[in-house]
Amino acid sequence: MASVGGNPAVEWHQRPPNPKNPIVFFDVTIGTIPAGRVKMELFADIAPKSAENFRQFCTGEYRKAGLPVGYKGCQFHRVIKDFMIQAGDFLKGDGTGCVSIYGSKFDDENFIAKHTGPGLLSMVSMAPLLIIRVKVGVVLEQIVDQILMVVRKIENVATGPQNRPKLPCVIAECGEM
Numbered sequence: 001m002a003s004v005g006g007n008p009a010v011e012w013h014q015r016p017p018n019p020k021n022p023i024v025f026f027d028v029t030i031g032t033i034p035a036g037r038v039k040m041e042l043f044a045d046i047a048p049k050s051a052e053n054f055r056q057f058c059t060g061e062y063r064k065a066g067l068p069v070g071y072k073g074c075q076f077h078r079v080i081k082d083f084m085i086q087a088g089d090f091l092k093g094d095g096t097g098c099v100s101i102y103g104s105k106f107d108d109e110n111f112i113a114k115h116t117g118p119g120l121l122s123m124v125s126m127a128p129l130l131i132i133r134v135k136v137g138v139v140l141e142q143i144v145d146q147i148l149m150v151v152r153k154i155e156n157v158a159t160g161p162q163n164r165p166k167l168p169c170v171i172a173e174c175g176e177m
Contacts, residue, residue: 024058027173036150076169
């Protein structure tokens, strides 16, 4: 739990939605089967640079050589059951790619928000990676609308070396709501 500006401890996974924060989504497939939609509230109110970076990678607004760059078509490359799922490396596909809309890296904004429960997401400032905690970095957003079922489906895919899913778990579509 965290104390914010003298407020009582915050259970970040139960935080009420902030209507000013953007909502983004991932439509996920496992193999060739649609697994569902994950909707996420970006915590722009506490991590504005991280939230904007994530949002632009969801919408395809960030462009390189005139082409949209982002999460669409990206695979979840690391899955550790009962701990986390990891995706977002659209450069190398293995967690080592490094880019942001601000260049290669930007400073962490804060560590106010803590992983107090399932469904909170973090983003690594030196890479486009996102980490969905199912049980530390900057907490960027939370999954909304009880969509943890999609996360659980990904979590239950068999994995091989480096915890890579044996079936492709892909962000087939993404954008802003």
